[in-house]
Amino acid sequence: xxxxxxxxxxxxxxxxxxxxxxxxxxxxxxxxxxxxxxxxxxxxxxxxxxxxxxxxxxxxxxxxxxxxxxxxxxxxxxxxxxxxxxxxxxxxxxxxxxxxxxxxxxxxxxxxxxxxxxxxxxxxxxxxxxxxxxxxxxxxxxxxxxxxxxxxxxxxxxxxxxxxxxxxxxxxxxxxxxxxxxxxxxxxxxxxxxxxxxxxxxxxxxxxxxxxxxxxxxxxxxxxxxxxxxxxxxxxxxxxxxxxxxxxxxxxxxxxxxxxxxxxxxxxxxxxxxxxxxxxxxxxxxxxxxxxxxx
Numbered sequence: 001x002x003x004x005x006x007x008x009x010x011x012x013x014x015x016x017x018x019x020x021x022x023x024x025x026x027x028x029x030x031x032x033x034x035x036x037x038x039x040x041x042x043x044x045x046x047x048x049x050x051x052x053x054x055x056x057x058x059x060x061x062x063x064x065x066x067x068x069x070x071x072x073x074x075x076x077x078x079x080x081x082x083x084x085x086x087x088x089x090x091x092x093x094x095x096x097x098x099x100x101x102x103x104x105x106x107x108x109x110x111x112x113x114x115x116x117x118x119x120x121x122x123x124x125x126x127x128x129x130x131x132x133x134x135x136x137x138x139x140x141x142x143x144x145x146x147x148x149x150x151x152x153x154x155x156x157x158x159x160x161x162x163x164x165x166x167x168x169x170x171x172x173x174x175x176x177x178x179x180x181x182x183x184x185x186x187x188x189x190x191x192x193x194x195x196x197x198x199x200x201x202x203x204x205x206x207x208x209x210x211x212x213x214x215x216x217x218x219x220x221x222x223x224x225x226x227x228x229x230x231x232x233x234x235x236x237x238x239x240x241x242x243x244x245x246x247x248x249x250x251x252x253x254x255x256x257x258x259x260x261x262x263x264x265x266x267x268x269x270x271x272x273x274x275x276x277x278x279x280x281x282x283x284x285x286x287x288x289x290x291x292x293x294x295x
Contacts, residue, residue: 002254003026003028003036006025006026007022007037008046010022010025010026011037012198012201013198014197015048015050015164015198016164019033046199046200047199048163048164048165048197048198048199049164049199049288049289050157050160050161050195050196051139051195051196051197052194052290053143053193053194055144055145056194057290058105061105061107061110062102062103062134062239063103063129063130064100064129064239064241064248065100065126065127066095066099066126066127067099067100067117067123067124067126068096068123068124068126069098069122070122070124073097073098076098076120076122077091077098081285083116085102085103085109086100086102087102087288088286090280090282090283090285091281092278093279093281094276094277094278094279095278099213099280107130110130114126114128127244129244129248130242131240131248132239132240132242133240134237134239135226135239135240136229136230136235136236136237137236137237137238137239138199138237139196139288140196142193143193144192144193146192147188147189147194149292153185153189156175156182157189157195157292158292159171160195164198168186200288202283209253210252210254210279211280211283212253212259212263212280213248213250213277214277215244215245216247217272217273217274218246218272219271221271222246222271224270224271225271226238226247229266232265234252234253234261234262235249235250235251236250237250238250245276
């Protein structure tokens with residue numbers, strides 16, 4: 001068993017899991033788990049953060065944009081990363097040179113954003129996929145509008161966006177509430193799908209985890225394919241899409257061999273008729289923190 005991989009997986013599922021529960025999950029002593037978690041957080045191998053559900057922010061249009069670029073990608077990446085609509089910017093190997101994930105309120109806003117991106121002189125080609133539904137994603141919850149955060153909730157969320165494992169006591173001191181009162185508020189935010197607290201892991205050729213994107217053309221029993229994507233441990237993100245693919249997935253594995261195995265698993269699924277893949281060479285931005293307007 002890969003100790004780090006299992007620890008990160010547990011944190012992705014529950015970013016605020018106690019050291020005791022993490023130790024049980026990975027089968028290691030609590031002192032060992034606590035020390036390794038401190039090391040990974042200090043090295044920025046992982047970041048545990050809260051993310052607000054896009055629906056609460058009015059971000060009803062989520063899209064994956066592939067870009068062909070003339071010349072080096074660094075300058076373009078910096079400009080795209082500075083745009084508040086982008087949550088992910090990654091240099092990739094494959095048919096395109098870079099992919100970004102954007103979140104906006106309306107299709108009209110998406111058209112406007114793509115128009116601004118096209119004005120960059122290095123951009124040679126753009127191809128856009130719109131997510132019709134997110135099947136699996138650690139930073140998309142299930143907000144249904146049943147709870148609107150008040151000013152104290154907003155302050156708690158913004159603190160957790162910087163450090164998802166901030167203690168209840170420290171949160172309480174910051175918002176002038178008891179730890180138990182903060183705990184109650186936090187649980188309500190989680191239960192209502194206002195936020196999710198998970199882990200961002202450093203990915204790319206320079207890091208311990210490799211990441212690959214896969215676009216799929218489907219025919220036949222789509223539901224069975226989608227269920228298989230949700231269930232596979234090596235798939236961190238999956239969505240139904242409109243565009244050149246019917247679905248898209250992000251694979252995260254510790255080696256090229258396991259990436260290949262997961263890709264082959266997808267290709268063998270009944271109902272998958274074609275795939276296209278791209279390797280994430282360097283994830284240059286992955287940031288889900290957003291300032292909430294206080295009510």
